[in-house]
Amino acid sequence: xxxxxxxxxxxxxxxxxxxxxxxxxxxxxxxxxxxxxxxxxxxxxxxxxxxxxxxxxxxxxxxxxxxxxxxxxxxxxxxxxxxxxxxxxxxxxxxxxxxxxxxxxxxxxxxxxxxxxxxxxxxxxxxxxxxxxxxxxxxxxxxxxxxxxxxxxxxxxxxxxxxxxxxxxxxxxxxxxxxxxxxxxxxxxxxxxxxxxxxxxxxxxxxxxxxxxxxxxxxxxxxxxxxxxxxxxxxxxxxxxxxxxxxxxxxxxxxxxxxxxxxxxxxxxxxxxxxxxxxxxxxxxxxxxxxxxxxxxxxxxxxxxxxxxxxxxxxxxxxxxxxxxxxxxxxxxxxxxxxxxxxxxxxxxxxxxxxxxxxxxxxxxxxxxxxxxxxxxxxxxxxxxxxxxxxxxxxxxxxxxxxxxxxxxxxxxxxxxxxxxxxxxxxxxxxxxxxxxxxxxx
Numbered sequence: 001x002x003x004x005x006x007x008x009x010x011x012x013x014x015x016x017x018x019x020x021x022x023x024x025x026x027x028x029x030x031x032x033x034x035x036x037x038x039x040x041x042x043x044x045x046x047x048x049x050x051x052x053x054x055x056x057x058x059x060x061x062x063x064x065x066x067x068x069x070x071x072x073x074x075x076x077x078x079x080x081x082x083x084x085x086x087x088x089x090x091x092x093x094x095x096x097x098x099x100x101x102x103x104x105x106x107x108x109x110x111x112x113x114x115x116x117x118x119x120x121x122x123x124x125x126x127x128x129x130x131x132x133x134x135x136x137x138x139x140x141x142x143x144x145x146x147x148x149x150x151x152x153x154x155x156x157x158x159x160x161x162x163x164x165x166x167x168x169x170x171x172x173x174x175x176x177x178x179x180x181x182x183x184x185x186x187x188x189x190x191x192x193x194x195x196x197x198x199x200x201x202x203x204x205x206x207x208x209x210x211x212x213x214x215x216x217x218x219x220x221x222x223x224x225x226x227x228x229x230x231x232x233x234x235x236x237x238x239x240x241x242x243x244x245x246x247x248x249x250x251x252x253x254x255x256x257x258x259x260x261x262x263x264x265x266x267x268x269x270x271x272x273x274x275x276x277x278x279x280x281x282x283x284x285x286x287x288x289x290x291x292x293x294x295x296x297x298x299x300x301x302x303x304x305x306x307x308x309x310x311x312x313x314x315x316x317x318x319x320x321x322x323x324x325x326x327x328x329x330x331x332x333x334x335x336x337x338x339x340x341x342x343x344x345x346x347x348x349x350x351x352x353x354x355x356x357x358x359x360x361x362x363x364x365x366x367x368x369x370x371x372x373x374x375x376x377x378x379x380x381x382x383x384x385x386x387x388x389x390x391x392x393x394x395x396x397x398x399x400x401x402x403x404x405x406x407x408x409x410x411x412x413x414x415x416x417x418x419x420x421x422x423x424x425x426x427x428x429x430x431x432x433x434x435x436x437x438x439x440x441x442x
Contacts, residue, residue: 035077035131038070040144042124046406047148047189049177067120070127082129082420086362086412089355094122096348097316104315104343105322113317118404128413129420135379138417142200142382145410149193150216152180153223160226171228179406184334187232188396188407190220191239195392196411198243199385203378225270228277231334231399238395243388295334295399302333305342306349313345317404336397352403355412356394363387363415369422376425383418386411 042063044050051057097118101110132138152175159165159172166173171183180186197217204210224232244259305319314322319342320332333339341349367383370376389411397403 034073035070035079035127036137038066038068038073039124039127039131040141041066042070043141043145044148046178047145048151052176067123070131071123074127074131079130081126082416084129084362084416084419086355086358086416086419087126087129089351089358090122090125090412092351093348093355094118096344096351100312100315100344100348103312105318106315109318109321110316113404118316121404121406121409124406125409125413125416128410129416132414132417133420135376135382135421138379138382138414138421139200139203141414142196142385145193146197146200146213146216149190149223150219152177152186153190153219153226156183156186156223156226157219172226174227183227184229184231184400185402185407187224187227187229188235188393188400188402190223190227191232191235191392191396192389192407192411194220194224194236195239195243195388195390196382196385196414198239198388199382201385202381221266225274228274229399230278230281231396233278234281234399235392235396239388239392242391246384294329294331298329298331298333299335299338301328302335302338302342306338306346310346313341313343313348316343319343332401334399334401336401336403339401340403356390356397356408359408359412359415360387360390360394362419363390363411366415366418366422370418370425373425373429376422379418379421379425383415383422386414386418390415 045063045066051060051062097114101107101114104110128141132141155175156172164173165171166183174180174182174186179189194217197213197220201210201213201217204213221236224236240259240263244256247259248256301323302319305314305322313319319339320330323332324330333342337349337353340352363383363386367380367387370380370383390408393408393411397408400407402408
């Protein structure tokens with residue numbers, strides 16, 4: 001475990017305690033704040049896409065500008081890069097992707113996917129792991145993500161209520177941002193944010209802010225319902241069950257009663273059309289759109305591609321092209337794990353799965369480690385929410401072809417960040433309880 005701070009390196013005064021040292025020291029230098037706020041701006045653009053509301057912003061390329069500032073400031077700072085098992089699995093996955101490119105069906109297309117999608121996701125993953133280095137910054141980032149996600153969820157509910165549907169007339173069109181261009185992607189985004197928000201909830205003091213957060217969580221659930229996504233519903237159910245089990249262990253029957261009440265309200269408030277949509281999970285013939293049976297066929301196609309090239313696959317991003325060239329539909333398997341297997345081989349699919357599991361394990365272990373210290377209370381709960389967000393992605397990825405998109409790399413980067421925070425507080429606890437102030441020259 002790499003540690004970003006040693007107590008002896010922290011400037012302080014008489015009031016500099018272990019708690020303030022581990023919590024705030026990485027953020028003290030002014031140059032260290034620039035990469036973080038660059039990340040914050042990039043996150044805002046990624047979630048909200050303001051250039052779609054204010055076309056004049058498009059020429060400024062706000063996402064590239066924000067990320068460029070963040071990366072440049074990070075490279076000029078004296079930060080130590082965290083190398084954890086999760087980071088190592090991420091690097092291994094990138095190596096698998098690079099190896100698949102020259103051996104693939106269309107190397108040029110693979111290069112484009114790497115630089116336009118996977119490479120950017122990896123940079124965001126590493127940047128989050130490095131610059132979200134205090135509980136305060138973690139809370140700020142999570143709070144902002146909740147705000148942007150709530151905006152998208154409100155937009156989805158308005159679309160549903162106003163009848164603004166896609167060309168099929170069955171579902172909403174989605175939200176015009178890179179993370180929510182269709183209802184399934186929007187549902188996945190909202191479920192990941194729901195996990196993060198549930199972890200953030202205990203870290204917010206009772207009062208107005210907690211009420212706002214509770215309202216945001218309710219809106220996120222409503223947004224998932226508005227998407228009519230079956231995969232989104234399954235993911236929502238798994239997230240709810242995992243959270244309920246954790247809450248029952250720590251808070252007892254009172255928490256379980258609250259969960260049952262929420263489930264009852266959800267069941268009563270869900271539209272009848274939504275319930276009809278969910279029945280097609282078990283009865284594909286009842287699906288008038290035929291999407292359920294089509295998904296099974298696409299997964300069978302992906303399995304056949306894996307069987308045909310089990311070692312290195314057809315190359316990064318090439319499964320869809322191969323299917324089209326062979327006379328199939330211009331679609332791909334709605335399963336991130338099968339997509340990786342078809343494009344990079346079985347070994348890469350295993351590496352990717354272990355990458356996801358490693359992020360979950362890191363966040364869960366960080367929660368336990370942080371919970372041992374009073375000053376780690378808030379960070380411990382937020383780490384639990386990060387683990388829940390990874391669960392949301394792991395389940396949602398079974399229904400979405402998004403292994404190279406930002407969805408996973410945000411919670412994965414946060415998992416590394418809280419793991420490093422846990423190491424820092426343990427290091428601080430092993431030192432004297434206070435950092436002596438330098439003697440003044442009288």
